[in-house]
Amino acid sequence: MNRSDQGQRKFESPASLIAYFLRGSKWIFLLSMVFASAVSFLDMILPRIISFTVDSVIADKAPDLPASVLACLDAVGGVARLREAPVLIAVIVIAVALAGAVCRYLFRYFNEVAAERFVKRMRDNLFAKIQRLPYAWHGANSTGDIIQRCTSDVETIKVFVSEQLTSLVRVIVLIALAVHFMWGIDSTMTAAASLFIPVVISYSLFFYSRIGNAFEKADTEEGRLSAIAQENLTGVRVVRAFGREQYERERFEKQNEYYTGFWIRLIRILSLNWITGDVMTGLQYLLVNIMGAVFCLRGRITAGQFIAFVSYNSLLIWPVRSLGRVISEMSKAGISLDRLRYIMNAEEETDPQDALTPPMDRDIRFEHVSFSYEDGAGEAVSDVSFEIPAGSTVGILGGTGSGKSTLMYLLEKLYPLGEGQGRIMIGDADLAQISAPYVRSQIGMVLQEPYLFSRSIEENIAITSGRYGREEVQRASKTADLLDTIEKFPSGFETFVGERGVTLSGGQKQRTAIAQMLIRKCPIMIFDDSLSAVDAETDARIRAALRKSTGDATVILIAHRITTIMHADQIIVMEKGRIREKGTHEELLSLCGTYRRIYDLQLAGSEDLAGDAEGREQDEE
Template structure:
């Protein structure tokens, strides 16, 4: 409840008015059985009207007046029920919107390390299904809580004023129902959490399959993917079925207890009417009231189950909102960056045990090119990721003499452009993907960037040229075309002082590779460039080449120096020359 209060904050007035509306509507609902008692005992019969004598004086023994009054009360009750629904829905929808915005903002600034450990499907689940659970509880159940409490108190009060003995018989099952609801609540909470987690895994499998549909088709993995989905779907179905089973047992058992309570009231009340202890109108009122009373008692079970679901949903939402975020600190600086890069005894580990980088040291003057070669897992991508402050590190990395860890992340990332081997493109036009960082790029700038990346001529062959929509993640493009559009997107920004190409020329042929590198050198001659590649030809023009193996620098030098030195670089060079 403490967590829920933080969400309600700012909408207290709306919820208070909604509860007031439901209280007024409840009072009007409870007035109807009193009118029925009056009609049976005093209009049709000859019992004294008591507090309703003024109605007898006004309408006499005319049922039409009572009927008209019941209709008017029902109309006004409907109006207040509408106000309750409108106010609670208004508050709940706004809270849900704000929560989604907070979650999305949190995800944007969450540390890269945390992103790598979170499943995408589970994150989607928390931002959609869990927020929907919260919205539904705030929009419906939390206001009904006020109604239930008020309904029970007022109904029991009215019944006591009519007949204490019959009231005691009328509430026999209420403690049993409350206890039963509490037991049910504890069970449903645990099962719902398992169901929610299972649905998150189901969403993850679906998301991964849709994202990698080309790989699935290329390797004929359809049957494997179907089997994987069926397995998590069966698990989700089994847990959800257990949840439904618990719900079914509760509603069936609570219905039995409710009918048993109604039966007790009917039997005891009938005997009391026969003995003359109460009138027929009072019995009719009690039967109506007991049904009104048992409904909120039963509803408390549903409210507790929804509360259980909501506590799980809020816990999962709060887990995201409480994640560590990347934020610029006041003491961090925004120096001018020319691109002079120095690594000194830099080490890094993902798990705190095995080092992905071990004692890396090198210096790269501004405007120069660094080539990085190494086998898979040697630490190439990790090295360039450290440059963008995606991970904390040991040792020293300086940009133009300023320690990297003291520079604002937002400033660094504006100055460093990164092109990945598998770039992410958006389901927008080619033009929009190239100019994704700013909306005010001129046509000539977009074309010039595309020409430098050697993709301009390809774009002109597309159906709508630069206005061609390329599909989600660039699914309609080849690997080489996606890489070159990503290069265009990076080099169009003239604020970049360091460019990193993380094996981002791997999908283009040697001729195109050479053409792109020559165009980039001409266009970005004063920009520091880091190129990760398995092609020696791509690295051969670099001013400094590092050869990494198991996180360590095993060779360092120029192309001419390294091909004369026995080692990994020369072996790869000889193999690639043989292939050529």
């Protein structure tokens, strides 16, 4: 079924995104909440046992217990039995504490299991989504920022669901239970003690709205910091080669200092929030204690009830205070959720309905193609029209930035052509109507800057392991003039290519990329400046081997070196996004234009070099 038929899921609110990620772990979360509530309930039992012991076991007030508990007590011999063996009270306390510990364990266990499943689903979904996003999206978003969204924001949301949301439920259950038990002791005191709950909650809500933007800014700054670090790690060669360590370090330190300063300012605001909370709860504690003492002296409540009330109040204070923190930290989660929604709601690369999959061994026709990058200055390609007959070889020559690679990206559908930007035809089919994954499976492209994965050479050439056998890998390597080199490596095809291929030379990397493309045997093959890093002799050898092995394929050769493309059936000379000249080598030479000038220059250059070498040899003699 076509992806566009399913429609792309949009997450209108942060809650809808959480609900989506929660699929599969929702019930385990609920189970953990049940145990969390049981913990809160068991916590409430202990003050009740103490008040009963003080009032009815030590003093002789009639026990004030629920009927079912009284019946159980009577069954074992009533209060008198407890007075004879007070150790029984200790046993009950231990039993309640043990039950609490078991529930706490089960709560933690189920909570962690659910949280890990939740995070796994988040990571899987984000990764899959990012894979489906168009090439242009990747160009417009920095890798560091995307990685930060997928790590630190994912972690924030995990903490939100597994800790903050859980404690929110726990606190609500605890408040409800504590207020219920306190109400049973004295309603006036409960009303006085409860007064501060809405005050603390409103205060934290006010605080939460104030601090929201600051967290968003902190996240952005963290993203910038990781982008600098990431860019430096990726470009470590450039940094070393140009001795830019000092400059890069200063740049990182500046951002780091700004980021740290920002957090310090943020922490100052956070601390102020905590101090205000301390003062509020201190006052409340004082009020409850004074009221309790006065009521106890006047005989309105018993000593046991006073102790129980104060215990309930203490049990209440911290959860209510943490409710403030939970709510304020929820603001962070809201921002992280928005940052993930940015990825999850990004427009995916979609194929038109009933996308075509026509044979690709047909003529390719560019018809008035114009294209500009979103953030680029002006048109990268302007009104380009030309035809590549099926099975022929075309060479494209042109200065840097003349739009050669862009033309190939358009042919690969890495950037779609919009309305009024012309069209590209493959035989009778408009490229816009052809399925993008199909196009890419049929057009092999050796990128101008090949990227190798940190796997073995064999895996790099075969791209997906298991799809091609060793023989095919060897054949492709031979055509790419790489076989001898690989065989000289101690581990041969098993040689591990360092991260991004750092253990290979530029030319070896290019040839690996060529082999990688050749193995796929595509009907259309593009070599984007793919022989620039190999010497002229190797270049000639590869071209000769290619001519033999490409068979009926349509070949597009982009190069700066005339010798690489001069044997092509047709040569296109690009300049500033436009086609300047078009024809065969001989035709272009006779034109006496740009091509001729470049030809003369490169030829003269090689003669000069040859002359220089001769001169040096003579000097040495």
